[in-house]
Amino acid sequence: MANTACATFEASTPTSTRRFTVYTAFTILTATALVVVAALIAAAAAGKLARLDGASYPAALTRAATAFAAVLTLAAATAAALAPYFT
DSSP states (O other): OOOTTEEEEEOSSTTOEEEEEHHHHHHHHHHHHHHHHHHHHHHHHHHHHHHHTTOOHHHHHHHHHHHHHHHHHHHHHHHHHHHHHHO
16 A cells, blocks of 8 residues: 555666655745744844934835845855755
């Protein structure tokens, strides 16, 4: 009987296999959601601080977007740097 909770994918070499399970997918989706939430919180804080500093709404939105992009970039760079240790 086939196990529907996991699937096996062939890597570049025919002798090695990688297992992609539901738990792996859950971990990836949870980590992604946490990073997006952290980026949204940082963007909201940056926008609010910009408005409190007297910036206009477009300037505050620009600062919030910059903070959001910076958090996502930092998360991607961290994931790329740690990826060799988890494969």
